[in-house]
Amino acid sequence: DAKTTQPPSMDCAEGRAANLPCNHSTISGNEYVYWYRQIHSQGPQYIIHGLKNNETNEMASLIITEDRKSSTLILPHATLRDTAVYYCIVRRSYGQNFVFGPGTRLSVLP
Amino acid sequence: EAQVTQNPRYLITVTGKKLTVTCSQNMNHEYMSWYRQDPGLGLRQIYYSMNVEVTDKGDVPEGYKVSRKEKRNFPLILESPSPNQTSLYFCASSPGWGGERFWDTQYFGPGTRLTVL
Numbered sequence: 577d578a579k580t581t582q583p584p585s586m587d588c589a590e591g592r593a594a595n596l597p598c599n600h601s602t603i604s605g606n607e608y609v610y611w612y613r614q615i616h617s618q619g620p621q622y623i624i625h626g627l628k629n630n631e632t633n634e635m636a637s638l639i640i641t642e643d644r645k646s647s648t649l650i651l652p653h654a655t656l657r658d659t660a661v662y663y664c665i666v667r668r669s670y671g672q673n674f675v676f677g678p679g680t681r682l683s684v685l686p
Numbered sequence: 687e688a689q690v691t692q693n694p695r696y697l698i699t700v701t702g703k704k705l706t707v708t709c710s711q712n713m714n715h716e717y718m719s720w721y722r723q724d725p726g727l728g729l730r731q732i733y734y735s736m737n738v739e740v741t742d743k744g745d746v747p748e749g750y751k752v753s754r755k756e757k758r759n760f761p762l763i764l765e766s767p768s769p770n771q772t773s774l775y776f777c778a779s780s781p782g783w784g785g786e787r788f789w790d791t792q793y794f795g796p797g798t799r800l801t802v803l
Contacts (some may be wrong), residue, residue, distance in 0.1 A: 598718030610791075619690075620729070664731075671725050674719065674792065675745070676729035 577686040580664045588658075594679050598664030601645040602637040607667060609640060611649045612676075620663065620676070623649065649674040654684045688713045690795035692777050697769055698801045707798050708763045709777030716782025716783055718760035719792065720752065721742070722773040729776070736782065767802040774799050 581599040588594040600609065610625040624631055624638045626647075631638045637650040651658055663679040690758065699705055719734040721744075731744030735754040749771055751763040760779075764766045764771060778792040 612792075615728075617723075617797060617798055617799075619778070620792075620794065624793045625791065665742060674722075674731055674734070678728050 580666055580677055581637055582662075582664050582677065582680045587681070587683050588651075588654045590656060590684050590686050591653055592655040594658065594682060594684070595603040595665075596651075596682065597646065597658045598649070599646050599663070600666045603617040603644050604650050608611050609644075609647050610635070610636065610665040610667065611638065612665065613658075614663070614679075615657075619621065623662075654682075656684050656686065658682065659684045688793075690777055690779055692775075692795040692798050694798060695796065696799050698803065700803050701768055702766050703766050705745070705800075707764075707775060707777075707800070709760045709762065709795060710758050711760075711779040713779060713781070714757065714760065715752070715779035715791075715793075716757070718754065719778045719780075719782040720750070720760070721764045721776045721778065722746065722771075723776065723797075724773050727788060732762070732772060732775075745758075767800075769802050770774055772802050 611623040661679040719730040733752040777795040
């Protein structure tokens with residue numbers, strides 16, 4: 577599975593959009609981009625995933641560049657409850673090992 | 687309610703005393719997995735199971751055993767716990783093969799905080 581690079585931390589004002597970048601320059605054609613988040617010491621929570629098209633659900637939007645070498649997770653109106661560590665993971669649609677990197681610690685500020 | 691449950695949630699034990707952390711899911715998922723999380727090291731996969739009677743090692747399997755005798759349960763066994771296994775443990779499950787693709791969205795349990803003295 578391809579390696580990902582994320583900034584270690586970011587701040588965002590409450591009510592504003594939070595844009596979390598992820599670099600995955602070695603991604604291959606059959607690898608999906610997944611985003612999870614972990615609030616404090618709770619179990620990680622699935623947010624969204626995509627292959628090449630942009631995706632949106634009730635939690636967030638995922639924008640994947642045309643060359644698929646990077647992506648951005650967008651939380652459109654961040655709230656204090658969105659403060660968490662956000663993980664970007666790249667993996668094949670079928671597969672075995674699931675690798676979490678250090679993620680981005682997002683702090684939503686009042 | 688669809689969920690992954692783990693028991694116990696908290697456990698303090700002593701070195702060498704065998705223990706089992708249970709994991710159960712009620713979503714008929716094929717894939718189950720165990721992770722440990724340590725400060726500065728993030729989440730690391732211990733073992734995973736693609737289906738009943740099929741298990742494989744993750745990144746940090748040493749000192750752990752698993753079994754998958756039924757689809758819903760995936761216990762984590764520490765035969766002789768040591769202090770370096772003090773950690774926060776998570777179980778997860780995902781649907782697995784459905785139609786032509788492997789559904790890989792993992793659902794995590796609430797975690798088990800283990801302390802080995």
